[in-house]
Amino acid sequence: MWLIAGLLGMIGWVGVIELPPLLRRRHWRTFGLTIVLTLTVAVLGVYQCMFEHTFNPLNWITHGFRLIGIG
Amino acid sequence: MHTGLTVRGFTVLTIMFTIGTSILIAPAGLAMDAAQDAWLAALLGLALNLAMVGLYIAIGERMGERHLVAYCAAVLGRWAGWAVGLAFVGFFYLLSALMIGDLGYFLTTQTLTQTPIEVLQLLFICFVCYAVKLGLRAYTNTAEIFLPWIVGLFLVMIFPVFSRMTLTNFEPVFEKGILPILQGGWHFYGLQEMVVLLMIYAFVPRHGRRSGFVWGTFIGGLFLILTTLGALAVVGPDITANQLFPAYTLAKNINIGHFLERVEGIMIFIWVLTIFFKIVICFHGASRGFAFLFGLHNEKPLVVPMAVGLVVLSLMCYPNTIYIQSFITKVWTPFATLFMVVLPLLLLAVSLLRNAAAKLREPGDAGSAG
Numbered sequence: 001m002w003l004i005a006g007l008l009g010m011i012g013w014v015g016v017i018e019l020p021p022l023l024r025r026r027h028w029r030t031f032g033l034t035i036v037l038t039l040t041v042a043v044l045g046v047y048q049c050m051f052e053h054t055f056n057p058l059n060w061i062t063h064g065f066r067l068i069g070i071g
Numbered sequence: 072m073h074t075g076l077t078v079r080g081f082t083v084l085t086i087m088f089t090i091g092t093s094i095l096i097a098p099a100g101l102a103m104d105a106a107q108d109a110w111l112a113a114l115l116g117l118a119l120n121l122a123m124v125g126l127y128i129a130i131g132e133r134m135g136e137r138h139l140v141a142y143c144a145a146v147l148g149r150w151a152g153w154a155v156g157l158a159f160v161g162f163f164y165l166l167s168a169l170m171i172g173d174l175g176y177f178l179t180t181q182t183l184t185q186t187p188i189e190v191l192q193l194l195f196i197c198f199v200c201y202a203v204k205l206g207l208r209a210y211t212n213t214a215e216i217f218l219p220w221i222v223g224l225f226l227v228m229i230f231p232v233f234s235r236m237t238l239t240n241f242e243p244v245f246e247k248g249i250l251p252i253l254q255g256g257w258h259f260y261g262l263q264e265m266v267v268l269l270m271i272y273a274f275v276p277r278h279g280r281r282s283g284f285v286w287g288t289f290i291g292g293l294f295l296i297l298t299t300l301g302a303l304a305v306v307g308p309d310i311t312a313n314q315l316f317p318a319y320t321l322a323k324n325i326n327i328g329h330f331l332e333r334v335e336g337i338m339i340f341i342w343v344l345t346i347f348f349k350i351v352i353c354f355h356g357a358s359r360g361f362a363f364l365f366g367l368h369n370e371k372p373l374v375v376p377m378a379v380g381l382v383v384l385s386l387m388c389y390p391n392t393i394y395i396q397s398f399i400t401k402v403w404t405p406f407a408t409l410f411m412v413v414l415p416l417l418l419l420a421v422s423l424l425r426n427a428a429a430k431l432r433e434p435g436d437a438g439s440a441g
Contacts, residue, residue: 002189003386009193010379018372033365034372041380048386057165058388062402071401 007045014038080211081275082283082290083218084352085268089120089291090221091349092173093262095316095342098299100262100400102312104255107241109308112255113299117292119260123411124288127265128281130419131272139269140360146422155414156364162410163267163357164377165384169395170350171195172385174343176392181319182339192385195347196378202351203358203374207271214348224341225294227334228318229301231325236304259295261404263288266411270356315392318342354381 014034022031047055065071101109101116134142140159144152174195175188183191202210245252265288272280302317305324311317319342322335358377362370389395 002187006193006379006382010375013375018375022372030367030372037373037376041376041383045383048383056387058398061406065402065405070405
């Protein structure tokens with residue numbers, strides 16, 4: 001619940017505070033990348049809330065090192 | 072490039088960075104590896120760290136006014152440089168997320184046990200966002216203001232427990248030989264990640280920055296060695312190895328004349344501050360590197376989504392403390408070595424080779440070649 005609140009706060013902040021100046025200055029690359037990042041974090045955050053710990057980058061690192069005999 | 076950053080400020084940041092999360096978690100790992108010889112392992116780890124700082128200084132002096140990610144692109148070319156730069160950015164970001172997780176677990180297991188971890192982490196990253204948006208000079212000046220507090224509180228933690236120290240806890244020295252000490256030193260060095268400071272090294276005035284880097288690492292390392300010594304001497308190697316946060320356990324032993332007790336809550340101030348500055352530096356490095364890779368003029372619009380992403384990533388990576396203890400013990404040091412040793416050595420080697428090749432192609436050689 002708190003994470004969802006944080007994600008909503010992030011979307012609100014980005015939409016109200018960060019994006020309008022980028023639109024005015026026509027910094028399209030920064031504008032697009034900010035939107036992509038925000039949406040990616042939002043999707044991953046919701047996924048984390050729904051399926052806790054099933055998407056863990058540390059597991060990939062551990063498996064990678066186990067392949068070469070470490071860990 | 073004038074950023075207003077001074078050598079003194081950089082030294083203070085290096086001290087804060089070195090202390091970072093290590094003051095909380097390093098003594099347990101050291102004691103697990105080397106038992107009562109953990110202090111020797113800490114000394115060895117500091118020596119390894121200083122050796123790595125020598126490597127980073129060699130790279131830093133060749134970077135000019137570029138930060139590490141920009142230097143990767145300059146040295147390795149467009150595509151390889153971009154890939155290596157992205158790897159560094161990913162490492163800094165993952166490191167920031169793991170430290171946010173460390174802080175959250177520390178606070179929710181030791182003090183604020185009823186508070187949801189997400190609340191603490193989200194609150195913390197609000198301050199991290201604010202610091203990164205204000206910029207390098209602002210949080211460096213803040214670090215300089217807080218350093219006396221950290222030193223003072225650290226001394227308040229160490230001196231009162233002198234009377235409870237048992238020197239026989241250090242015996243027998245070298246009981247299990249040199250191998251556990253080497254192992255402990257290796258793991259200790261793996262927790263330092265000083266390569267991140269190459270993201271700000273170029274912005275420090277040339278005169279004195281090398282000694283600032285070395286002294287900052289040395290002083291930060293001294294804090295860690297003293298904490299390890301205190302934990303071993305007061306609570307013993309077995310309890311130190313079994314504690315999640317032995318420095319906090321050490322602070323619980325502060326008792327001055329039976330009237331000054333339960334001051335461990337104030338000691339948390341030290342750790343939250345040092346962790347805060349380490350996270351700010353790592354996160355600022357990641358966001359700046361990310362902005363560079365994608366050709367952005369300014370990383371500030373990306374700060375808020377990336378910061379919330381830190382909380383999401385930390386929640387993904389931290390199912391429980393047993394998992395993360397196992398990861399740090401078995402996998403973290405080899406993984407971090409890729410970014411702390413292998414890639415920096417690669418950068419230095421390619422830079423030296425390119426310089427050598429450029430010198431061979433100089434006009435002065437045309438007569439002898441022809």
